Amino acid sequence: MTTLQGLFQDYSLRLQELYPKQEAKSLVLWLFEAYLGKKRMDILKNEILESLPSGLTLAMENLMVGMPIQYILGKAPFYGREFEVSPAVLIPRNETEELVHLIIKENPKPGLKILDIGTGSGCIPITLDLELKSSTVYALDISGEALAIASQNAEQLQSRVEFVHLDILTEELPFQDLDIIVSNPPYVRYSEKALMHTNVLDHEPHLALFVYDEDPLLFYRVISQKAKISLKPNGVLYFEINEAFAKETKELMEDLGFGEVTIFEDLNGKERMIRGVKGKGIDRQ
Structure with a gap:
């Protein structure tokens, strides 16, 4: 189990290896909305995530190898x-x-x-x-x-x-x-x-x-x-x-x-x- 806020911080830090800080955060927000139905305000609530959709995990892997998020989401x-x-x-x-x-x-x-x-x-x-x-x-x-x-x-x-x-x-x-x-x-x-x-x-x-x-x-x-x-x-x-x-x-x-x-x-x-x-x-x- 993990929290939404913790996952956001983890994903953002990983993506900063490839992108500037603000762009990395924006990409994570885009992923969260597409695969979790969550927006920026939801992250502040810090809810617990029982499990992650496989699509989200794969999308993050694709982002980490440089695939544009538009192609990931289609x-x-x-x-x-x-x-x-x-x-x-x-x-x-x-x-x-x-x-x-x-x-x-x-x-x-x-x-x-x-x-x-x-x-x-x-x-x-x-x-x-x-x-x-x-x-x-x-x-x-x-x-x-x-x-x-x-x-x-x-x-x-x-x-x-x-x-x-x-x-x-x-x-x-x-x-x-x-x-x-x-x-x-x-x-x-x-x-x-x-x-x-x-x-x-x-x-x-x-x-x-x-x-x-x-x-x-x-x-x-x-x-x-x-x-x-x-x-x-x-x-x-x-x-x-x-x-x-x-x-x-x-x-x-x-x-x-x-x-x-x-x-x-x-x-x-x-x-x-x-x-x-x-x-x-x-x-x-």
């Missing part, structure tokens, strides 16, 4: 909703929420036609479909596993996104007259691996993360070129970007004929989003 929060995730898709990030919020804020007009390129869990297109009135939303990915998860998320969240299996580097876009194209493509250089936490490196899909150092803007260039064909006049292209290449990405989009190219900072002050308009003028009101 779900991740995004823009006020819960999305299924697995190691076949990237875990939705805060900066991606900020990109989605920017799109929603800048595009209040109903009836928009939108495409998400490299959709992963489907968090971007599903959120846009549910937040923007009367929109028609498409999404594509090279990974069949990712598309299966995205389709499950759409069904569970009652979204009408249409998913397409496509390799953006080798195939043409089967869409025309789009109002918006958005993408969070692979943008981490292989040389940046050493800067990344092992729980990302060892568990998240490298196909969705990394690009070769010799051509770090490969996906931005190809997508921008194809977006010029598929966007309608004054259509808008949005990217999540590598902050190390914000200036270069802006120049690339301008060289390809996009106007009003603007870099946006995330809440941490990092240049993580960019937007460009096909043609010179824009009217999204």
Whole structure:
């Protein structure tokens, strides 16, 4: 037998071998809520636990080898909703929420036609479909596993996104007259691996993360070129970007004929989003 408070302290200390103190505590709270139905206030009551669910013990073991808790629980929060995730898709990030919020804020007009390129869990297109009135939303990915998860998320969240299996580097876009194209493509250089936490490196899909150092803007260039064909006049292209290449990405989009190219900072002050308009003028009101 053990107490809830004692178990919390034990788990938190063990996880501090891998994570900062506050993050370790947050992870334990997440586990307790998922497997014991207990919240922070319950820990203060210090109740006695007769036994532990086997799922909790296994989840803790997985956390100790660096597996992200979102993969352990099979779900991740995004823009006020819960999305299924697995190691076949990237875990939705805060900066991606900020990109989605920017799109929603800048595009209040109903009836928009939108495409998400490299959709992963489907968090971007599903959120846009549910937040923007009367929109028609498409999404594509090279990974069949990712598309299966995205389709499950759409069904569970009652979204009408249409998913397409496509390799953006080798195939043409089967869409025309789009109002918006958005993408969070692979943008981490292989040389940046050493800067990344092992729980990302060892568990998240490298196909969705990394690009070769010799051509770090490969996906931005190809997508921008194809977006010029598929966007309608004054259509808008949005990217999540590598902050190390914000200036270069802006120049690339301008060289390809996009106007009003603007870099946006995330809440941490990092240049993580960019937007460009096909043609010179824009009217999204």
